Amino acid sequence: MKYLSLRMRLTVLTGVILIMTTILLTIISISSANNKFVQPLTGLEGTHVTIEEMQIDEKQTNETQEFDLKTPSSPNENSKYLEEMKTVNKKFQFQSLIWMIVIMVIGVGAIYFVAGKALEPVKHLRKSIENINEHNLSDRINNINSKDEIGDLASEFNKMLHRIENSYTYQKNFAANAAHELKTPLTTMKTGIQILKLELSPTIDDYKENLEITEESTQRLIDIVEDLLMLANNHAVKFSDKIDLHQMFETIAQEVAPLCAEKNITLTLNNCKESIIGNKILIYRVFSNIIENAVKYNKTNGMIEIICHDQRDCIRISIADTGIGIEKEDLPFIFEPFYRVDQSRTRSLGGSGLGLSIVRSIIEKHKGRIHVKSANNIGTIFEIELLKN
Structure with missing residues (x-):
């Protein structure tokens, strides 16, 4: 699947909601206009309507004046009046669709722009994280000052870096100390062997002394290894x-x-x-x-x-x-x-x-x-x- 940025995903999801809402409002608006202006006048076609029957009250007259229409004063004007109403209704529908598209485009663009501004701290956080490795674990993220979830994330990440730094330092020190402790008895044994080799004619006592030193050093190595195994042992044991x-x-x-x-x-x-x-x-x-x-x-x-x-x-x-x-x-x-x-x-x-x-x-x-x-x-x-x- 092709990579899709968080900004684009937010834009798509929010844009879908905006488009659906805009379409729904446009449909409701057009439907309301049809019910209000077209359906009440369909009965005028093919019928004889007197002037008295076509008269409307002052309130209805004011509403129709918004479309610059006049109430028919005679039956001969019925057909022309209906055509004008249909033309106005079509014009209203066309304008509604145009405004719907304009609102969609402007709304999606605004969402994309606002999402980019809102996610700007995330970009800074990502760039800061990219530069952190085992050589600069002491560095911290200090350029995120937002008082929101992103700021909390940066703060928690700094805490995690602190724990990782301590753990990394602990492991380095542990490895160095373990190597030193293991090296000491090995060096002692090697020194004893070298001294014994330098003797032109070593005696039995020399061999015994060297064996004792080797035995003590070997036992110390065994003790260290056993302690290390005990310290690292995470296997389940009975505590009952x-x-x-x-x-x-x-x-x-x-x-x-x-x-x-x-x-x-x-x-x-x-x-x-x-x-x-x-x-x-x-x-x-x-x-x-x-x-x-x-x-x-x-x-x-x-x-x-x-x-x-x-x-x-x-x-x-x-x-x-x-x-x-x-x-x-x-x-x-x-x-x-x-x-x-x-x-x-x-x-x-x-x-x-x-x-x-x-x-x-x-x-x-x-x-x-x-x-x-x-x-x-x-x-x-x-x-x-x-x-x-």
Whole structure:
């Protein structure tokens, strides 16, 4: 189908309505004229009409004077009078048709002109959109000032550009960070192999040391890939498991007990007797990750306290520690993939930088919420809200 502009479509549709209306009014006008001037006089043909019978009142005389006609004063003038009336009627019909065509042409032209003016902002919007690509997503549409649907469309398009720009930037940063994290263990393995090759006569201990480094780097690669798969996994999982919070936290406490013993950290569990509904494996990973971080970044002789608050339709779980805390400017970004509060500190303690991103993703899949409060060198509090049983 040939391209038809919006301006032309509006002109055609509105023009059809105008033409139909004009034709209808013309038909009604001609029909009314025929009924008014022709039909009442048809009885004059072939009949003898007296002067008294042909007389009309003053009002009717005034109406006929518009056509410059005279009422017949004798029967001999009947035929001439009828011919004049027919001529006037035909002239009226002809003029009506001419005016109908003139009105149609002028009306359609006016519609085309007005439609073009009304759609002028759409042209500006189209031209602005054509110039936007992945290299100038920061540009915005600023030349649309109309206070109507077109202005609203431009405003919403600017909002969409903002979201796309953020998403595009996020994807670029994510790809760069992922490549960096994957490159680090690979570089470590390659360096170990190169050093081993430089040895003229490497010993068994050299081989063992290199194997240990390779094994650690390989495991780190596996952890990163598994975390990436977990973060990108959108497949449907079951969220119908009944999870006993007390039992889950007791199991996690047993797992982190050796780490707590190294720093003499006390872990307490209060009022966690409720149950929640969700995926047991995913929820376990959420709290295991948070509690492990609370241990890693805690101080010697520190404390970790887990408190459950029963609310109307959810359970609010608070995990507070007395650790090194998080800087205020870092708090908005801690759930971003590969974001590290302190590069040297986090690398020395291990981890891929994806833990909290996975935590947030899992909680969102459970239709829950997570909040963080922290003060540098004082401690951090994670608050998680999940639907209860």
